[in-house]
Every structure is written in C-alpha cells, then in structure tokens.
Amino acid sequence: MARIARGGTPAGRRAGGSTVPDRLLAAASRLFAQRGFESTSVQDVVEAAGVTKGAMYHYFRSKDDLLHEIYRRLLTMQTQRLADFAAAEGPLPERLFAAASDVVQTSIANLDDSVIFFRSMHLLTNEHQTRVRAERRRYHELFRSLIEEGQRSGAFRDDIPAGIVTIHYFGSVHQLGTWYRPDGKMTPRELGEYYATLLLAGLRPEPGAAGTAGRESDGA
Amino acid sequence: MARIARGGTPAGRRAGGSTVPDRLLAAASRLFAQRGFESTSVQDVVEAAGVTKGAMYHYFRSKDDLLHEIYRRLLTMQTQRLADFAAAEGPLPERLFAAASDVVQTSIANLDDSVIFFRSMHLLTNEHQTRVRAERRRYHELFRSLIEEGQRSGAFRDDIPAGIVTIHYFGSVHQLGTWYRPDGKMTPRELGEYYATLLLAGLRPEPGAAGTAGRESDGA
C-alpha cells in the first residue's frame, strides 16, 4: 500500500488538474509497459511525470510500491465489475457472457496495466506478490463459481473442471497485452464478444451427452 | 545467434558429461524462470553452471544471447512437432486435437523455458525479438491454417475468425507457466486433453447453424 492515501485529498494537487501521485502512476504505467519495470529507472518515471525524486518518495515507499499500486488499481476495478455482473439479473449464461466480454474490454482499456500485470508480477516483493495473488484468486473464484453454477444447472457441460475453464480463459485475457494493438481493425467490443463466445461455446453441453445433473427434464 | 555452434562437438566437454554451453543454458533457464531475467546476474548463472564468466562469454556473446538461445531451442522444438502433427494422417479434428494437446505437454515439460517465454520477450534486443516473433508467427500461422481447413470443410464453425481462436488458445498455453505446478494432481497429459477439448468444443458448429459447407447431409 502506498505511503499516503490517494484520492480526493487536496494534497498533491497541481495546476495541471491531476495530483502528483496520479501523474506518477500514469507515467509509471506507460513506461513500465513500454520498457519493462526493471529497464525503467525511478529517474525516468519522475522525469516523465514532471516531478522530482524526492516527491516520488514522499508519496510512494519504493519503486516496488509504485508497481503494486498499478496492480491494486486494476484488480480493484475488475473485481468490482465482475461482482456487479455476477449479482445482476438474468440467465446465468448471459451474465457470464457479459462478464467475460467486459474483462476483455477493460483489459484493453487499461492495456498498459495489463501488459505489466502478467509480465512483472514476479518482480513484486514477496509481500506484495502474496497480496496480489490473493486478490486474483478471489477474482478467479468468483468467476469459477459462475461456471460451476451453470454446470450444476445443466446449462454447461460439466466434464471439464470449472477451474480449468477459468484459468484457460484468463490465460487468454492476460495475454491480450502482448498482441492487441489499438489501431487494429478489431474493436475491443468485438474482441470481447468473440472471446466470450468462445468461452460459452466451449461450455455448451455435448450433443450426445446424457445423465448430467439437471438435464433429465429435457428428455421428456 | 550464439557465438559458437553448439552440439555434438568435442569442444566444451567436461567430465560431468555435458558441455559447458549446455550447463550454462540449463542454469540460465532455471534461474531466469525462478527469479526473472533481470534479477539474475551473469554471475549467478555461471556460478550455478560451475564455470567462470570468461567461459560464458566465450560461448555466448551476451546475457541476451543466452536468453535468445533459450527461446530458439523451445521454438524450434515446438515448431517441428506441430509440423509433424499437421502432416500426419487422419481426420483434421483429431490432428488438431493431438497438436493442441501436445503443445501443452511440451510447454509443461519445458516449464522454465515457457515461463521465460512470455515474461521476458520484451527484454530481448530488438534484433532477437524480431527473430523470435517471426518464428512464433510462422508457428501460429500453421496452427491457424489447420483451423481454417476445418472451417472450410464444415467440421468447425466459421463465425469466429481462425486467427482469434489461435491467439486465444496460445494465450492460455503461454500462461501455463504462471500457475502450473508439477506437483499438482493434474498430469500434463490430462491438462493437455482438457485444453484441447476446450479448443475443439469451442469450434463445434452451432446446433442451429445451417448452410455451412459439408453439413448438407444433416439437413435431410
């Protein structure tokens, strides 16, 4: 966690309209994604943010803390959205589709953070790494529970463990940063829908499968 | 490319039974995967390999060259295997299943290399990065062409671009290193089959879809 609470506090404000911590995070996210965390010096970050080193160390405990804050922001946002989709009304497959499509879109909307995410996790201090993993696990578990719910209800095939489906899906999502280019011809929305379609197609019950929970009524 | 051709040459042999370059690559692969490329010093590598720094620089132009050699090895092997599966006899879905399952198993069999692959690509020099990307592209294109073949024949649904399916699949495969633990309860073979099953399930033609090539007989 960062040294000083960031947010709507008057502290750290500048004429530019954004706070010093925000500008540091924005610069760090861009540079870490472009060059990698280790190839970016603290000096690079503070220069890009237009502040001095001392200022950075006033708001962040360390370079690692800066990195962790990037993870925290992205995770918090995506976890919240997933929780919203999970709690929404409507048939489960539609909610899962919406959630799966949405995480693709938010990953693209925060592409720098996404790139950093999978690439630099191992560089976090142990403590930060543990915290990020725990949060990520909660996220995955919520997603998995949606799949399991569908498997129990017979909406989804249940011969592939929900955990595998989850990790398979997020593997693809995490890799977005390595190839997606905003100037390509595919929009984030289209891509999200393709990905979500693939997920749900993979979960469709097998044509000839029988005897799965909740399917009996269909046979009538 | 490395400074000196490695292989069955008598040079570089040691009592240990393996050549100096081989021991360096083995040590590097292990350490780069464990701690990350940038957090591993050349000193760490040579100590683990039991040689001196000078010896390393006799065989490799740079630390980057060591890294690139790891990429080259893995890519060469996987490309060869994919080509073999693609050229094999049998129905296309079965060949695709075999190839998709196999890449999961070889990724796990070379888990260190796999971890390094997606995590450290951005640290390669531009030249090496270009070379690796080109090789990777060839690999993806071969895989994609198998999917396209199935789409043309009607064996696979064709409303999701084959390129998306390919990149989605390898996204998952590349992420294996971040979570797979050899001591887990799932064997590489099982995991490969789950992954390949998900791939093929995602490609199954939609139940209600009609008018796709090769489906006419069903319509009767």
Added chain:
Amino acid sequence: MARIARGGTPAGRRAGGSTVPDRLLAAASRLFAQRGFESTSVQDVVEAAGVTKGAMYHYFRSKDDLLHEIYRRLLTMQTQRLADFAAAEGPLPERLFAAASDVVQTSIANLDDSVIFFRSMHLLTNEHQTRVRAERRRYHELFRSLIEEGQRSGAFRDDIPAGIVTIHYFGSVHQLGTWYRPDGKMTPRELGEYYATLLLAGLRPEPGAAGTAGRESDGA
C-alpha cells in the same frame, strides 16, 4: 558538455574550499597526464578527489565527459588570450611574438592538460572530438590570419604558406608536455621567448628577396 553547470554555484561546495566537480577535474587532469587516460580508472579519479563514484556520475555523464571538460577549459582559456593579443595595439610582429610566447607559457602553466591534449584526443567520442577540433581550428585560423597579415604587409616572408608555419609552430607547442620539466633550468618565460623568437626568425624576409609588397622603399 558536462551534466551540470559548474562555476560559482553554491552546490557542490565542500569544506575544502573547492567544489566536487573542480576536485574531480583536478584529480583527473593529474592522473590522466601521469598514467594516461585509459590506464586511469574512474575509481582512481574519484579516490584521488576524495569523492564516490556516484558523485562523479552526478556531475559528469561519463569518463569521456570528464576528459572533454579538460579540453574545453584549456581551449577556452587559450582562445580568449589569443583573441586578446590579436586585438591589442602595436606592430604586428610584436603582437605575434607576444601571442606565440604566451601560448607556450600557458601550456606550461597547465602542463597536465597539455600532455593530455595531444595524447588522448583520439580517445574522445566522435562528437566531443569534432567539437574540440572545431575549436582548435578556429584558434589556428586566428593565429594564421595574423601571419598572413604580416605577409601581406611585407613584414614576413611569404614563400612559406601561413598555414604551414602555424601548424609547424603548434606542433612544437603541443609537444611541450612530453619533455618540459618544471624543475629544469629554463623558465616558462624564457622558453616562450625562444619559441617565439624562432617563429619570427623563420618569418623574416629573405635578405636577397625583392618585389614583395611593402619593400619598395628598400630599393632606393
């Protein structure tokens, strides 16, 4: 150019009375002259200056920058002095004598810098080398223009190109560092006068020469 402007800034001051950059330059000049630029490590310099490596790199971009600064100082000083002599009042031969004698004396007064000058120019980066050469050329051209002025007025013989005379003279001056010892019996002033005398003696019109501008009166 050095990373940080040096001069009367309060920054970098120490109890010793001299700034960190000044002490570094003094140590570098002494050591580079004694042992040669390449045989002197940055560690040697910072130890002699009583600072740490980090401090050196705070003020100078590189070892090369340190070397270039030594050139810049000497050149700036000598160029200024030559300009002053050239612009002074009095007969041209006397001004040339004064300038020629002075450059010998300032070269001796900065003997370490002089030794370094001709010996290590080729070790400067291309960019720095270009800059030094350009400045040196300006210096030579000013000196040469004085000689040409004397040749036009008939004060000097004109059958040896002024450029040759200039380059011949400064060749000797640049070599001072290789043999002059401050503890020798000849003072810098005496030596400067000998050198300047040789220069002017070499430029005296030949006894039998005729038809040169400004010599008409002799013909009577």
Added chain:
Amino acid sequence: MARIARGGTPAGRRAGGSTVPDRLLAAASRLFAQRGFESTSVQDVVEAAGVTKGAMYHYFRSKDDLLHEIYRRLLTMQTQRLADFAAAEGPLPERLFAAASDVVQTSIANLDDSVIFFRSMHLLTNEHQTRVRAERRRYHELFRSLIEEGQRSGAFRDDIPAGIVTIHYFGSVHQLGTWYRPDGKMTPRELGEYYATLLLAGLRPEPGAAGTAGRESDGA
C-alpha cells in the same frame, strides 16, 4: 625485444609472401594508429593479420612487445638515415636541410608508426620506454650536434640553444601524424622542404648581429 628473431629466417613464412610476424606488425601498426593502442585488442590484431592468438604469442612476448617493435623499427630506420646525412659531404646547412627534410618524408611514409609514436609512448612498459627514450635521445643529440657545429662556424645564429631548436623542430615533426592526410594537396617532399626551410630560416644569423665566431670576415 621480440621473442624470436625476425627477418630472413625461413620460419614464419606463409604463402602470402610475408612472414607471420610481419603481418602482425603491419596489422598492429594500422590498428594502433586508427583506434589507439588500448582500444585495440589482441584479438583485433590477430584477426586483421589472419592468424590466431597462439601464433602471436609465439612470436611476441606480449601486446607491449608488439608495440615496442613498432618503435624499434621506426627509430632504427630514422637513426640510420640521419647518420648517413650527417656523414655526407657538403656544406653543413645543406646536410642539415637534407636531414631535416628527410625525417619529414620518412615520418609521412610511415605515418601510422608516427602517429603511434608520440601518442602511445607512455603506455610502453617502463623498460621499453627507457630503451626508446635512450634511442630517441641519441637521435636528437646527433641532430643537435649538427646545429652546434653550424653555430660554432657562424653559419647559424647562436643565441638560441641548439637543444631548443632541436626539440622545437621534432615537436613539429612528431605532430605530423595528427593532421597530415596523404590525399591532401601537399606532397611529402614539398612539406619536408617547407619544414627544413623554416628550420634553416630560424637559424639564419641576425642581420645586425656581430662578434660571433667566423663572422669577422663579413665585416670588412
């Protein structure tokens, strides 16, 4: 001195027509002049000479020995030529002119060696440096003795010490390598004559001077 006598021995011969030591010296001279002694690795030299490291260490004790051999060759040659000119028939000024002009021409003919000479002397081992300096001193003394002879006879002015004139002259000569370009418009011969002319002009007795030995007859 080099490890093995070089010359007309059959050893070291190659199909190319030149011996291995000769090719090493030629390569070393060129590279040391181009890049500097310290910036040229033994590997660079042996590659340029088309031999291996082991071969070089067979013929030369060290990199320093290679450098020293370059000095030795040039010095031996120039000392011999000066001795020949000094011992020749004819008026002293003419012999001095011929010697002074000749050293310019041989310096240009061996421009790489000349460049190395003044630039890298300080990098020789103490032992080699001492030897080179001693040889150089003998050379200077012979040259100086010619000037002194002229001063005693009244052919040259004697109010500038012959040692100063000598060192002044060779300063210019040693600097030739820093500026002379073979593709320039001035031939070595022309340049040699200009330099020698400047030397003799500088030694001409002053018009009004009297009381110098051998001048009495002029006063009549």
Added chain:
DNA sequence: AATGAATGAGTGTTCATTCAT
C-alpha cells in the same frame, strides 16, 4: 511538500594471457 547531492553495492562485459593439446 519538496529538493537534489551523495551513496555504495552491484551490473554486464572486456581482455591479455596461459596452457593442454
């Protein structure tokens, strides 16, 4: 709230030389 000079341990890399063959 912010500065920037200074630290000091650590980095990748070079290279003259040796020596078993």
Added chain:
DNA sequence: TATGAATGAACACTCATTCAT
C-alpha cells in the same frame, strides 16, 4: 608451430534509496 578454451581481475557505469535542507 599453432590452436582456442578457459581464466580472473578489472572496467565503466547504473540505480534505488537516503537525508540535510
């Protein structure tokens, strides 16, 4: 005569972090 693998000490330079101001 000649090879080239291997050594090991040295090199220039970087950088996250501290701290007096």
